[in-house]
Amino acid sequence: MTDLTATLPAATPSGGDIAIPQASPVGNARKVFIKTYGCQMNVYDSMRMGDALASEGYVTTETVEDADLVLLNTCHIREKAADKVYSALGRLRDMKKERNANGREMMIGVAGCVAQAEGEEILRRAPAVDVVIGPQTYHRLPQALKRARAGERVIETDYAVEDKFEHLPGAERAAIRSRGVTAFLTVQEGCDKFCTFCVVPYTRGSEVSRPLSQILDEAKRLVDAGVREVTLLGQNVNAWHGTGPDGAAWGLGDLLYRLAEIPGLARLRYTTSHPRDMDDRLIEAHQNLRALMPYLHLPVQAGSDRILKAMNRRHTAADYLRLIERIRTARPDIALSGDFIVGFPGETDADFEDTLRLVETVEYAQAFSFKYSTRPGTPGADLGSQVDDAVKAERLERLQALLLKQQHAFAEGCVGKTIDLLLEKPGRMPDQLIGRSPWLQSVNVDAKTSQIGDIIQVRITGTGPNSLFAERIER
Ligand code: SAH
Ligand code: SF4
Ligand code: F3S
Numbered sequence: 001m002t003d004l005t006a007t008l009p010a011a012t013p014s015g016g017d018i019a020i021p022q023a024s025p026v027g028n029a030r031k032v033f034i035k036t037y038g039c040q041m042n043v044y045d046s047m048r049m050g051d052a053l054a055s056e057g058y059v060t061t062e063t064v065e066d067a068d069l070v071l072l073n074t075c076h077i078r079e080k081a082a083d084k085v086y087s088a089l090g091r092l093r094d095m096k097k098e099r100n101a102n103g104r105e106m107m108i109g110v111a112g113c114v115a116q117a118e119g120e121e122i123l124r125r126a127p128a129v130d131v132v133i134g135p136q137t138y139h140r141l142p143q144a145l146k147r148a149r150a151g152e153r154v155i156e157t158d159y160a161v162e163d164k165f166e167h168l169p170g171a172e173r174a175a176i177r178s179r180g181v182t183a184f185l186t187v188q189e190g191c192d193k194f195c196t197f198c199v200v201p202y203t204r205g206s207e208v209s210r211p212l213s214q215i216l217d218e219a220k221r222l223v224d225a226g227v228r229e230v231t232l233l234g235q236n237v238n239a240w241h242g243t244g245p246d247g248a249a250w251g252l253g254d255l256l257y258r259l260a261e262i263p264g265l266a267r268l269r270y271t272t273s274h275p276r277d278m279d280d281r282l283i284e285a286h287q288n289l290r291a292l293m294p295y296l297h298l299p300v301q302a303g304s305d306r307i308l309k310a311m312n313r314r315h316t317a318a319d320y321l322r323l324i325e326r327i328r329t330a331r332p333d334i335a336l337s338g339d340f341i342v343g344f345p346g347e348t349d350a351d352f353e354d355t356l357r358l359v360e361t362v363e364y365a366q367a368f369s370f371k372y373s374t375r376p377g378t379p380g381a382d383l384g385s386q387v388d389d390a391v392k393a394e395r396l397e398r399l400q401a402l403l404l405k406q407q408h409a410f411a412e413g414c415v416g417k418t419i420d421l422l423l424e425k426p427g428r429m430p431d432q433l434i435g436r437s438p439w440l441q442s443v444n445v446d447a448k449t450s451q452i453g454d455i456i457q458v459r460i461t462g463t464g465p466n467s468l469f470a471e472r473i474e475r
Contacts, residue, residue, distance in 0.1 A: 032058045033067035037084065038075025040233050040271065041135075041204075042112055044184040046073045049111065049138050056142045064095070069107045069145070074114035076199050078373035085114050086125060093128035107131070107148060111138055113203035117377075119157045132157065135189075135204055139164040159205050165214060181424055181453045182436070183227045187215050187255070188234030193274060195301070196312045196379040197341060197372060200235050207235075212242045212250065212258070219259055228453055229267035229293075229422055229436070230259070237270045238277040253281030260291040266455055267422060269440075271297045272339075275315050275323055287330035293438045294331050295365075298324075299339035303358030304351035307344050310383070317358050324362055335365035335410065335439040342399055343372040343392030345383035352395050359402055365410040365439060367403045371396050411441065411463045418473060419443075421458045423451050434467070442467040 032053050036046045049071065050060050061067055070092055075081040092108050099106040109131040110122050116134035123129055130148040133141055134157035144154045165186075190205045191198075219230055234240060237252065244250045244258075252270065259268055268291045275298060285292055302308055305316045327334060340355060359367075371392040374381045414437070421435035421443055433447040435458075444467055445458050458470035 029057050029059045030068045031061040031066050032069040032071060033061050033064045034071045034073060035064075035088070036073045037081060038073070038077065038112065040184050040231070041186060041189070041235065042073050042075060044186045044233055045112070045135060045138060046071075047184075049073070049141055052139060052141050056145070068105055069109060071109040071111055074110060074112035076113035076117045076203050076375075078370060079375070080373070082114050082118075085110065089122075089126040089129065093126065096128050107145065109133060109141070109145070111135070111141075113199065116157050116203040117199060119155050123153055123155065130154065134158075136164060165210055181227060181422065182229040182231070183222045184231050184233050185215065185218055185222065186210070186233045187252075187270075188237050188240040191235045192239075193236060193276075193314075194312060194379075196310065196383075197344060197375065199375045199378060202377060204235055207239055209240045209242055212244065212255065215242075215255065216258070216262075219262055219265065223262055223264045226453055228265070228455070229269070230265060232256075232259075232268070232270040234270075235272065236274050236277060238273040238279075238282055251279055251281055252277075253279065253283075253285040256282070256285045256289060256292055260289045266291060267438075268292050269295065273298050275300065275313075275320050278323055278327070283327055283330045286327060286334065293440070294334040295337070295439050296327065296334055297337040297339075298327075300358065301339060301341050302344065302347070302351070303355035304347070305354075307347055307351050307354075310346060311341075311344060312379075317354065321358070321361060333438075336362060337366040337440075338362070338364055338368075340367065340369040340399060340403075341372050342369065342395040343387035343389075345372070345380060345387065346385040347372075347387055347395075352399075355399065356402060359399070359406070363409075364403060364406050366407055369396060369399050369403060408463075410439075411468060414439070414441070414460045414468060415462060416460065418457060418459050419470075420455050421445060421470065422455050423447055423453065425452065435470075437468065443470050444468070445470045445472060447472070 032050070034046045034050060036042050058069065064070060072085055072088060074085045089108070096106045096108060107130045108128055110129055111133045112135055115122065115132045119132055122132050131144045131154045133144055136159045137156040140156050144156050147154050188207065188209050190207045191201045192207045194201050222230060240252045240255060242250045242255065244254060256268055259265060268289070273296065300320050301311055301313060303317050308316060324336065342352065372387065374386065419437055421437060423433045423435045425434050426449060427434045427444050431446055431448065432444055433452065435443045435445060437443050443458065443460070447456070457473045459473055460468050460470050462469040
């Protein structure tokens with residue numbers, strides 16, 4: 001049987017694929033299989049689409065063969081990400097044919113950023129698709145499915161005028177479905193920055209912040225359901241702005257201070273940030289809030305001022321390094337993570353060396369790096385001087401070797417340290433759990449399942465390929 005997930009690579013927070021915990025099926029209700037590509041925002045959206053469908057009687061399944069509805073929540077960030085959707089749709093078409101021949105219904109929906117960017121094109125290229133629904137309209141999914149069942153091929157990619165967050169039928173159940181001890185909470189969506197390589201401003205629309213009261217409600221519901229760590233999400237999360245109870249203009253720093261007051265909410269994170277929106281209040285929050293974890297994903301993309309300018313990042317390498325200094329002064333134990341693009345049009349060897357130099361100066365704990373991928377409709381696509389793929393490949397290899405070395409050095413540097421560990425889920429061995437370090441590492445430790453959700457003190461004893469090992473400190 002076709003395994004849709006088998007060919008897909010592992011999770012990255014910047015446009016990889018992320019497995020989502022789903023509820024298990026019950027009885028003979030309609031079943032939906034949701035496959036999530038792309039960033040954490042899509043993970044959150046998949047949860048919410050699951051909620052919207054649950055209120056229509058759907059249960060989620062992890063087996064695509066069982067599903068009456070297969071929903072691909074897609075990513076358009078790089079060409080590869082978009083291509084994956086079409087190959088998945090090819091496999092689904094065959095499955096649907098077989099199913100229909102046996103007299104069983106199977107519907108196929110495409111959601112997310114490819115849906116938004118390619119709309120009609122998807123219906124043309126993939127005739128088996130019943131519904132195409134963009135990220136701003138997924139609250140209309142139940143309605144769209146009804147129309148599709150009546151024979152229509154539905155496209156819903158307008159930017160909806162109503163607030164999708166308010167219109168989610170399952171909104172009040174969001175907390176129940178999260179079930180884990182960590183959860184995402186979208187506070188901001190869209191982007192007005194228009195970096196010249198990036199599709200996000202086109203697929204997600206312009207920057208919108210959710211109101212404070214909505215965010216606080218959702219955070220409290222999550223905590224009531226047992227969540228201990230909340231990661232605030234936004235394409236430009238530090239551009240979040242709202243109005244405080246006193247009518248004052250609030251930024252992300254103020255929001256974090258307020259969230260840190262919620263009893264039981266032990267840990268806060270946020271992602272992804274733009275260097276231009278790291279204001280004083282936010283940096284101060286890193287200094288003063290114990291709940292705010294010392295880990296920051298702050299993409300710079302490149303180390304050459306010429307390339308940064310061509311990318312429309314609107315800061316220099318020196319601006320970025322100064323910012324890092326200030327953040328490290330405020331919170332000396334902070335671990336930094338970043339995103340990099342190699343082979344942006346016009347990037348010379350010397351420009352690339354600037355990127356390596358910047359990486360050497362910063363010393364990242366973690367990072368994601370990509371070959372520049374030409375995206376139709378973005379200004380970068382029209383630039384001459386596209387870089388040869390072989391050159392991109394060679395630069396990527398060198399950059400990744402350096403970043404990996406730094407990542408290992410960071411992990412090695414943790415050995416011997418005593419840290420707080422949030423126990424998250426069962427480990428590979430019985431009586432072992434996996435927890436999260438303040439720096440977002442997975443840590444294996446001997447502990448009982450009943451302790452999931454506890455924060456315990458451990459000493460890091462060693463490193464593995466993708467995780468750390470620790471022993472409990474008896475108190
Ligand atoms: N909002 C975030 C990033 C969102 S996209 C920010 O501004 O930092 C996640 C990452 O994908 C980006 O940081 C960038 O490194 C990468 N990316 C985006 N467009 C790309 C493209 N056309 N080719 C290669 N990588 C790209
Ligand atoms: Fe894309 Fe730039 Fe916006 Fe990030 S800030 S989402 S990279 S346009
Ligand atoms: Fe991809 Fe859309 Fe996220 S393009 S990275 S899923 S915002």
